[in-house]
Amino acid sequence: MNWDWLDADWVPWGETMLAALLVAMLALWRERQRRQRSDPDAVGIVAWDTVFVLALFVALLAGILAYREAL
Numbered sequence: 001m002n003w004d005w006l007d008a009d010w011v012p013w014g015e016t017m018l019a020a021l022l023v024a025m026l027a028l029w030r031e032r033q034r035r036q037r038s039d040p041d042a043v044g045i046v047a048w049d050t051v052f053v054l055a056l057f058v059a060l061l062a063g064i065l066a067y068r069e070a071l
Helices: 011-035 048-070
Strands: none
Touching: 011 048
16 A cells, blocks of 8 residues: 555644544534533533634634645
């Protein structure tokens, strides 16, 4: 197998984008669970909607940088 593409300059940005997208999906899932909780007084300490927005921003920025490096 030819694994030479792993040495490309865009790969670290692509990995960062994928990691940020995974964090965003986790935050979206946890926010949905938080909104559907049975006890409204059981408030957590993590602002999952903020985590989602920040992770999505990081994923977008990393995707743009990966695209620029790939050209």
